[in-house]
Amino acid sequence: MKKNIHPEYKEITVTCACGNKFTTRSTLCKDLHVEICSACHPFYTGKQKFVDTAGRVEKFQRKYGGDYFRKAEKSKK
Numbered sequence: 001m002k003k004n005i006h007p008e009y010k011e012i013t014v015t016c017a018c019g020n021k022f023t024t025r026s027t028l029c030k031d032l033h034v035e036i037c038s039a040c041h042p043f044y045t046g047k048q049k050f051v052d053t054a055g056r057v058e059k060f061q062r063k064y065g066g067d068y069f070r071k072a073e074k075s076k077k
């Protein structure tokens, strides 16, 4: 059996935007940064992940009056 047929698999650290880190084996041989992982992906969690991209929440607030969000912000403080 020839040794050099298979690419080299190395253990890499994958860091997710949610803060989750895990190691995997990859031919990349370097650490990865992902925006979504099995810990926060809606497919795995069954929950919708709250991501405020490009001020979508702000637009929603303006459109619907934002009463819900104002209450939510008050309870945070």
Ligand SMILES: [Zn+2]
Pocket: 016, 017, 018, 019, 020, 035, 036, 037, 038, 039, 040, 041
């Ligand atoms: Zn994640």
